[in-house]
Amino acid sequence: DAGVTQSPxxxxxxxxxxVTLRCSPISGHKSVSWYQQVLGxxxxxxxxxxxxxxxxxxxxPDRFSARQFPNYSSELNVNALLLGDSALYLCAxxxxxxxxxxxxxxxxxxxxxx
Amino acid sequence: xxxxxxxxxxxxxxGEDAVINCSSSKALYSVHWxxxxxxxxxxxxxxxxxxxxxxxxxxxSASFNEKKQQSSLYLTASQLSYxxxxxxxxxxxxxxxxKLTFGQGTILTVHP
Numbered sequence: 001d002a003g004v005t006q007s008p009x010x011x012x013x014x015x016x017x018x019v020t021l022r023c024s025p026i027s028g029h030k031s032v033s034w035y036q037q038v039l040g041x042x043x044x045x046x047x048x049x050x051x052x053x054x055x056x057x058x059x060x061p062d063r064f065s066a067r068q069f070p071n072y073s074s075e076l077n078v079n080a081l082l083l084g085d086s087a088l089y090l091c092a093x094x095x096x097x098x099x100x101x102x103x104x105x106x107x108x109x110x111x112x113x114x
Numbered sequence: 115x116x117x118x119x120x121x122x123x124x125x126x127x128x129g130e131d132a133v134i135n136c137s138s139s140k141a142l143y144s145v146h147w148x149x150x151x152x153x154x155x156x157x158x159x160x161x162x163x164x165x166x167x168x169x170x171x172x173x174x175s176a177s178f179n180e181k182k183q184q185s186s187l188y189l190t191a192s193q194l195s196y197x198x199x200x201x202x203x204x205x206x207x208x209x210x211x212x213k214l215t216f217g218q219g220t221i222l223t224v225h226p
Contacts (some may be wrong), residue, residue: 031212033212033214035216041219042116042203042216042219043156043201043203043216043218044129044216045214045215048211048213050211050212055211056211056212056213057209058213071142073165090155090156092214096212097211097212098207098212099143099144099205099206099207099211099212099213099214100163100205100207101212102146102158102161102169103146103203103214104150104158105155105156105157105158107153107154107155110154
């Protein structure tokens with residue numbers, strides 16, 4: 001079975017630009033969560049979507065937005081990029097949307113903002 | 115609030131054992147353990163739930179003390195492949211849905 005897939009793998013943008021990151025969950029999984037991981041730190045929660053509805057939002061500015069599609073894939077959008085947005089963006093897939101469900105991470109998208 | 119992991123780093127020789135701790139100031143519903151190798155995504159190891167249920171890796175064991183809001187990951191007879199950074203992610207349940215709050219990580223290095 002295919003695991004969680006994310007695209008693109010790497011991305012280089014300049015300050016002020018916009019970026020869209022994509023995630024496809026494990027087949028049958030209905031929940032997608034997005035995390036930001038800065039070098040040397042643990043992942044930090046950005047959003048969770050379950051059955052196409054937002055179920056949680058972390059402490060990130062409104063420049064960050066996301067959505068989930070009918071096939072349960074998801075997009076994370078970041079507007080007006082800042083240098084501090086440079087990080088590994090991880091998507092986690094889970095069967096259900098609750099804390100007792102295992103979450104499986106995709107390979108991540110490495111975003112560099114110049 | 116972020117859970118606190120200890121130790122920050124540990125160095126082992128193959129075959130030695132290690133314990134990694136995760137402590138939270140908030141009431142927990144679940145604790146999720148991951149291992150991350152440099153440049154790669156975190157890999158799921160184990161989940162421990164309030165009430166005692168746990169699911170995960172055959173060769174790794176863990177405990178969850180609900181009253182103390184603490185979890186420990188036990189790595190026995192370590193192998194070179196165990197090297198990496200270990201993260202605990204805590205779930206508060208309720209309206210937090212699936213949100214996990216991660217610790218700062220414990221770097222484990224296993225030498226031959």
